[in-house]
Amino acid sequence: MNAQANDAALTATSNSPERYYTYGYLDEQTKRMIRRAILKAVAIPGYQVPFGSREMPVPYGWGTGGIQLTAAIIGPDDVYKCIDQGADDTTNAVSIRRFFAKVADVATTEDTAEATIIQSRHRIPEHPLKDGQIMVFQVPQPEPLRGLEPREMETRAMHAYEEYGLQYVSLYENVSAFGRIAATAGYPVMVDERYLMSPSPIPKFDNPKLHNSHALMLFGAGREKRIYAIPPHTTVRSLDFEDYPFETQKWEESCALCAADDSYLDEVVLDDQGQRMFVCSDSHYCSDRRAQGFRGPMAGHELVDIDKGAGQ
Amino acid sequence: MAYVAVKGGERAISNAHALLEEARRGDPSVPELLVDQVREQLSLSVDRVMAEGSCYDRDLAALAIKQSAGDVAEATFLMRAYRTTLPRFGFSKPVETAAMAVRRRISAAFKDIPGGQVLGATFDYTHRLLDFKLAAEGADPVAPAPQALEPMVHPLPTISSVFSHENLLEQEARFDGDDEPFDLTREPMSFPAGRDQRLQALARGDEGFLLSLAYSSQRGWGSTHPLCGEIRMGEVPVEFIPDELGFPIEIADITLTECIMLSGFAGSAERAPQYTRGYGLTFGHNERKTMSMAIVDRALRARELGEQVDAPCQDEEFVLYHSDNVEASGFVQHLKLPHYVDFQADLLFLRKLRAEFFDRKAAAEAITALQMEPAE
Amino acid sequence: MTTALDLSNLRPGFHDPVKEGQAAFRVILDAMSNPGSMKSLSLAAQVPEDVGSAAGAVLLTLADMDTPVWLEPSLAGGELSIWLRFHCNCPLTLDPSAAAFALSKSDAALSDLNQFNLGDAKYPDRATTLILVLPSLTGGETVRLQGPGIETEAKIAPCGLPADFWSVRTEVNSKFQFGIDLMLCAGDEIICLPRTTRTLEQGS
Numbered sequence: 001m002n003a004q005a006n007d008a009a010l011t012a013t014s015n016s017p018e019r020y021y022t023y024g025y026l027d028e029q030t031k032r033m034i035r036r037a038i039l040k041a042v043a044i045p046g047y048q049v050p051f052g053s054r055e056m057p058v059p060y061g062w063g064t065g066g067i068q069l070t071a072a073i074i075g076p077d078d079v080y081k082c083i084d085q086g087a088d089d090t091t092n093a094v095s096i097r098r099f100f101a102k103v104a105d106v107a108t109t110e111d112t113a114e115a116t117i118i119q120s121r122h123r124i125p126e127h128p129l130k131d132g133q134i135m136v137f138q139v140p141q142p143e144p145l146r147g148l149e150p151r152e153m154e155t156r157a158m159h160a161y162e163e164y165g166l167q168y169v170s171l172y173e174n175v176s177a178f179g180r181i182a183a184t185a186g187y188p189v190m191v192d193e194r195y196l197m198s199p200s201p202i203p204k205f206d207n208p209k210l211h212n213s214h215a216l217m218l219f220g221a222g223r224e225k226r227i228y229a230i231p232p233h234t235t236v237r238s239l240d241f242e243d244y245p246f247e248t249q250k251w252e253e254s255c256a257l258c259a260a261d262d263s264y265l266d267e268v269v270l271d272d273q274g275q276r277m278f279v280c281s282d283s284h285y286c287s288d289r290r291a292q293g294f295r296g297p298m299a300g301h302e303l304v305d306i307d308k309g310a311g312q
Numbered sequence: 313m314a315y316v317a318v319k320g321g322e323r324a325i326s327n328a329h330a331l332l333e334e335a336r337r338g339d340p341s342v343p344e345l346l347v348d349q350v351r352e353q354l355s356l357s358v359d360r361v362m363a364e365g366s367c368y369d370r371d372l373a374a375l376a377i378k379q380s381a382g383d384v385a386e387a388t389f390l391m392r393a394y395r396t397t398l399p400r401f402g403f404s405k406p407v408e409t410a411a412m413a414v415r416r417r418i419s420a421a422f423k424d425i426p427g428g429q430v431l432g433a434t435f436d437y438t439h440r441l442l443d444f445k446l447a448a449e450g451a452d453p454v455a456p457a458p459q460a461l462e463p464m465v466h467p468l469p470t471i472s473s474v475f476s477h478e479n480l481l482e483q484e485a486r487f488d489g490d491d492e493p494f495d496l497t498r499e500p501m502s503f504p505a506g507r508d509q510r511l512q513a514l515a516r517g518d519e520g521f522l523l524s525l526a527y528s529s530q531r532g533w534g535s536t537h538p539l540c541g542e543i544r545m546g547e548v549p550v551e552f553i554p555d556e557l558g559f560p561i562e563i564a565d566i567t568l569t570e571c572i573m574l575s576g577f578a579g580s581a582e583r584a585p586q587y588t589r590g591y592g593l594t595f596g597h598n599e600r601k602t603m604s605m606a607i608v609d610r611a612l613r614a615r616e617l618g619e620q621v622d623a624p625c626q627d628e629e630f631v632l633y634h635s636d637n638v639e640a641s642g643f644v645q646h647l648k649l650p651h652y653v654d655f656q657a658d659l660l661f662l663r664k665l666r667a668e669f670f671d672r673k674a675a676a677e678a679i680t681a682l683q684m685e686p687a688e
Numbered sequence: 689m690t691t692a693l694d695l696s697n698l699r700p701g702f703h704d705p706v707k708e709g710q711a712a713f714r715v716i717l718d719a720m721s722n723p724g725s726m727k728s729l730s731l732a733a734q735v736p737e738d739v740g741s742a743a744g745a746v747l748l749t750l751a752d753m754d755t756p757v758w759l760e761p762s763l764a765g766g767e768l769s770i771w772l773r774f775h776c777n778c779p780l781t782l783d784p785s786a787a788a789f790a791l792s793k794s795d796a797a798l799s800d801l802n803q804f805n806l807g808d809a810k811y812p813d814r815a816t817t818l819i820l821v822l823p824s825l826t827g828g829e830t831v832r833l834q835g836p837g838i839e840t841e842a843k844i845a846p847c848g849l850p851a852d853f854w855s856v857r858t859e860v861n862s863k864f865q866f867g868i869d870l871m872l873c874a875g876d877e878i879i880c881l882p883r884t885t886r887t888l889e890q891g892s
Contacts, residue, residue: 023706027399032752033498035713036788039750040813042720043869043882045836049813050500055392060639061646073717075710085653092649094322122653132718140646151629153503160809160865178665184657192836192884194864203657212839216721223639225500231721231837249660267656281653 024071025103030054034072034227038218041229046191047159048142053225063096064222066119066138073134073218074104074117081108081115086123086264086281093121110284118215122185124206126263126285129215131232137200139221142228144188144198164196167239175244184249190237191230205248205264210236253278256298258289277301336381350374359567359596360384364637365391366497366516368566368595385518389638396497403492405551405560409570409593412546414468416597420540421574426469432545434599471542471572481541481574481587505628510612511605515594517635519601525625526604529611534623536610538573538590545569545597569598573606580618588617694770700733701748701775712749719871719880724833724842726825730876736767739793739821741876746819751776751789758787758804758816760797784816793821795850801860801868812865815883822848825874832888833881841888844879846872854887 024031030052037051056064074080080100084093088110096119097108109115112127119136129135145155148166158164167188174182181187187204191197199210200219210217210230217230230236240246254261256268256277263285265278277298280286290299337344351358351374361373365388373391380386416432419425475481485507494509496516501509514522529535547567551560571592579585590610592602611625624630634640702708712729719727728742735744751757757778759769768791769780781787784803792798798820807815828847831854834840861867867883 024710025397027397028705028709029400029752029754031709031713032750033754035717036750036755037813038717039720039817040815040869042717042837043884044812044865045884047812047865050502050811052498052500054497055389055396055638057393059389059645060642061644062642062649064642073710073714075707075714085650089321090650091325095325098322121649122651140643152633153629156810179668182661184661185654201651201654203653205657216717223643233839234836249657251660264653265656266652267659281656 023104024074025057025099026054026068026071030068031072034068037227038069038072038229041218041227042216042231044195045230045234046189046195046197046228048221048226048228051225051227053222056222058095058099060223061140062092063119063121063138065220065224065227066121066136066222067096067099067220068222069136069218069220069227070100070117070119071104073136074100074106076105078104078116079107079109079114080104080117080119081110081112082119083123083125083283084121085266086125087283089283111288112284122201122203123264123281124202124209126260126280126282127288129209129213131214133215135213135215135217137202137217137219139198139200139219139226140223141186142198142219142221142224142226144186144196159195162194167196171239171241175241181240181244181246187246188239190239192235193237196239197228197230197236203249203264204238204246207236207238207246208248212236251278254296255280255286255289256296256301258286258294258299259296260286260289260294336379345378347371347374347378350377356597357382357384357387359594359598360519360601361387361391362596363594363598363601364388364516364518365395367391367395368564385637385641389641392638400498402552402555403495404563405553406486407548407550407566407568409544409548409568410470410473411467412544412548412568412570413466414464414544414546416546417468417542417544418540419471419542421471421542422474425471425542426474427465430464430468468544470544471574475587479586482577482589484589501632503629505632507609510628510632511591511593511609513632513635514592514605514608517605518637518640519598519604521635521637521640522604522608523600525611525631526607529607529623529625534611534614534621534626536573536575536590536607538575538607538610540603541572541574541587541589543569543571543599543602545599567596569594569596569602571599571602571606573603573610575610577617588613695774697767697770698774699736699767699771701744701771703732705748708745709749712745716746716749716871716878716880719878720869720882721837723835723837723881723885724844724879726844726877726879728876729873729878736771737763737793739763739768739791740873742873742878743791743819743821743871746871746873746878747772747778747789747791748775750817751778753777753779755779755788756781756786758782758784758790760790760792760794762794762796763791787816789817789819791819791821798850798853799856801856804868806860806866806868809865812867815866815868817869817871819871819873820849822846822872822874824848825872825877825879833885834888835882835885837882838885844872846874846879858887 033052037049041049053068056067058064058067080097082093082097084090087093100106101108112118112125115133117134117136118125121138124135143155145158145167148170149155171181183204185203186198186201187207189197189199189207189210199207212233214232216232219228238246251265253265255263255265257279260280263280263282266281268277268279270276351370354377357377358370358373361376361384362368365373372394376387376390380390414430416434417430472481472484494506494512496509496512547565549562550564550566552563553560573590574587575590577586577588588610590606592605592609594602608625608631612628612631614621614626715727715729719725729745731741731745735741751772755778757772758781763769772778773780784790785805787804790804804816804818805814807813824847826845828845830843830845833842833844861883864883869883870881872879872881
């Protein structure tokens, strides 16, 4: 790919003849098709709406579902945040954020509270979301039952008739094999007590944030061509058993940089002698806390952003 | 010691792209490849990229091949991503391959098929010996191939026309009327799949995947006992009826390869025994792909024809969901993206399981040690 | 084949379909995500047949060649149908069960919601979205709402619905995932009621 040529193609001002692509990249007919699918997804919480997913200029599996959702909803007044693994500065998040800054003339931010649209792969920010915000999830496999039943014709029937016995059997087999439910990320949930749903590969640590969220949650699977949603203030229950209740991940450590003991931690290997530190996966949450004066035991180990490190 | 996060910034990305440009260009002392050269001299790559990219444009396909440094799957992806931005005007009339301006046509069914066997430009019967003359610069210009003494019959009779008086071969399924065919580029796959959806998926499908499936069928995994009824390659006109005109206009001449595979059918209570068809059609000259497609199409008709379904090539969800190389390549390669959040979740779980394992083991050893102690 | 449309009285649609369509969609999405909340959906142009800005903007935003639109019989063939054909290029259907969107501004269609598409067990998203044009979204009898998108309880008081409307709607939506998603529109105001929104009995 020729980065310069791409940039030139994408930075031309909106509706000028030089612009090779339309506002938001997608043509209006595609946007309408996606918008209709989104509305039906909101009207039937947790149900996977098939949609005519388009080929995007990034590969399938790299966020094409989330990108199509964002492209269909974003407008010039939006403030857009994009994270991957909780961080704003991971390569794919940077690449997608840059794409929308160019094709949608939109302001971008790393601040969770300031964003109107937050696109994410694998995390929900730690900062509580508020009314009016939209979370857009990139989903690799929308079908929670796919690992148990490979056939779409079968799983679609299971959802239609609310036959989720297979899922419970599988969880029960977990319990007998491991003494607990083994799912650690992409932990299945029931939405509004009707549809079984995969929350995308977020760690189960984030599952409680789906329940009665103030924000609208949109899920897009580009390769699998499905859109689904959880409206705000909707019941979302992580599956469990009475004697094996759902529980989230816990760490003995707190964040080495900001001392947070309530956030999801990444393990950072410091050498090959077993030295490691744990830091917040949510990069904005961590830097925000450090700005407020919170200091963890290894606060001297500043996270050096490659761009900032280069004095940009 | 400052910990440098392994996280890429904008600069890392643009630097990587600059390096990619440099790598694509190769040694600058060697003249740059022109898109025209790709189009004219790597024409079979161009054909494959057009077929799997679902977009008939030789210049764009050649550009995609140049830009992707010859990576055909990457070039296909470039074509698809471009194609998706084009407005859709409607659908053409079915092309009439029977009226094709044929450049190559062979049948393995009859020695003397009416109109004759037309070998055309083919690798068949070449000896696969590296031709070192091609490595020499400024080689002599290629001498023009000799012309046939008699013009070819036109239109060239088809395998269907040969069989038509006897009904030994099932009738062609013809699409007529105004019904819009299924379009995978606008609607997601749905099952059970109609033949229009299936054929579109196979025509866009990865050649390697379809080749292997066809091969597996030949080796007995869902065998269709295929016989190559006819392969033809050449040019056909494409006609389109604009709403405002109401009559067809010719919008292009395109090169197509078509293959009809014949498979025996034992017959049923309602249906006399006869030959059935598997159908393959692709943009450009793509013989291997077209033959594979025809075999897989026929294998996927197993349920319709009441045959036993137990092999991968007969399973439509398996075949159709996994034949697209843009989807497959994206998803396999997305494993390069960071997964450390889910990996961390897994690590925590694995550590807990291991701790419990060693606790149990220690407890068991303690009990064994107690039991081993000699009784007082 | 397109039939010649009489465009002599054609009123404009969106001035900038890309921007206005996006803005209108966000209002509709907000309304559908927060059932019972009233949102403003204005349109510079006047929509034919007095169906109002909100209903007009919904169709300009969402309808196209892939969505058959049903108009109640009194509107069929009128100025609104020409406006829709021209601006949205949507097919107009006389069969309510084939409609992706249906628009009604009188009671005629409301006694039998079953005539619309309630969706398929496996594809409930295929259900009709019904746009009801009402005289006003306030001032009528109060209806209390609960369901996804509503934190505790929402109240609406639209005017102009037949007395048995809510019980008819409850009956039609009783077999979730089947159901009709509603958009109540008056002038430039809109309230969305997806099939999951439950009406509470008065006094309960």
